[in-house]
Amino acid sequence: MRVIVNPRHAAHAAPVEFEDGAVIPCYERPDRFGAIRAAMESAGGFTFEDPPAATEDDLAAVHDRAYVAYLREASAGAGAKVQWPSVFPYGPGPRATGPLALRGRFSFDTYAPVLRGTFAAALGGASAALRAADLVGSGAERAVYVLTRPPGHHAERDRCGGYCYFNNAALAAERLSKLGRVAVLDLDVHHGNGTQHAFYDRADVLTVSVHGDPATLYPFFSGNADETGTGAGLGANLNLPLPPGTGPKEYRRALAAAVEAVGRFRPAHLVLAFGADTHEADPIGGFKLPTGFYREMAAAVRGLGLPTVVVQEGGYHLGSVGESVVQLLRGLTAPA
Template structure:
């Protein structure tokens, strides 16, 4: 199986994340990609390549130009800073009031970010752009019929990134970049099986009828991102009916997950897309430290096989998964099921 990996991913390495008033170690670390690649190497059957020279053009249609400019300039600001503390740009105040305006640097940090987990560092822009370009290259290969399925191995993840805000460890929405690119060739379905709702992907396509977004995830009443992912969010305007959320309770295991997955796959079939973007997260695993679901490693083979049965040209984009011991094996299992002969 062909793998497009992001060689710039390690340029972004958050020193921690704010949680409950304290800085804790960041779950989303460069080691994640190394663990996945090592597992794929051990499994065999995967070839790795880098995306072409990074271009901001791949972000068109997924992200607002002003946000792209801000993230580029903020990373450059952090890179120029001499004080180590100034090399970490954290939001401290977020927009409020009926007509919020932001002009100063500290205000803009809150304007373009929605949580305290997602700092901008000197290498953030390069790392995020590398992932977006990897997703675009995978989409081009699938659209051209060169490959039936391509896996995008990248971090930081992307599905929480809004059109104009970073959050949830995410800066550019890799799944949305791939879907937007594929949509030039025909209708696209985005299937998100990360344990957290892909709020950014939903909102980027919420008013469009040509891209179906389907997500199976933890109930946002108790799990990040908290403010989106509810079952009654179905799209708006011409996109009404083109968004499906299947929230599940904390502690969900295989017995509860299977029917939700079947419902999600049935929705994709009824949409009759030309292409599929599969946003995959291993954080629904029973041992994930921040997920809360109870899926065992071997279930991921079944998950991949179920997606394969859709019979669609597929771009697989890596999202979450934060247990070092299970992340690589889960990726191997899902790709094994997806790409079985």
């Protein structure tokens, strides 16, 4: 199986995050990439390649140009420092006129600081996702996996957040939408708010997400079952929130409903936004899926028979994230 890697991922390494008033080491770190790659190399059957660099025009298919420019400039100006957003827009007609205010203008939480290498790392992930979309869209490959971090599915059109800067899955889906209907299936433990919102008014891109109930899990402000799309996109968004502690039995039921909805939509292509943070050992997910379940998960997706781009999202337990990805990709390309 062909794997497109983000060659610049390590340029972004947030040292810490803030959680419930405490400063803790950031879960989203370069070791995640190494753990996944090592497990894949040890399993065998994967070839790894770098993508050609995407342009800012490519990013503008999903992201606001002023946001892209902000990330580029903030990264360049970060020096050795980490730029944390701390104040967010408030009041009627909020205006941001200086760099400190812009941090809040272009972020929606404090989980996506900007470092010197952030722009390069985020651009590398976008490049990898677009390359994978082109390979699958041209028919050269039936399934391609995008090995990248930082993840992307929380990134909004003009805001970073939740460890995410550019929405890799949305960029791949947008590119594939030029060729016909596309479905995005998000199987990270967190709701893919950015991806949902990128296509919320579109009838030609179905977004389906199985995730932890936002009543108790990040990103809190989206991911409820009654968010079904708007305008022409009404009915083209499906959220399947599940309670904390969800195990294989409950997950299987939601996955079947998600896969059925994708099949009914009759897309030409599928983007699978995969997060291994549904694993039972994940430090922040709260679900209870064992490693072997990812093969079954993939078999359900494989049953759709769709050309597929798999984009890596979350997954923060270094001891299991690699094998979880291997199980998923094996299940996607070989009979269960």
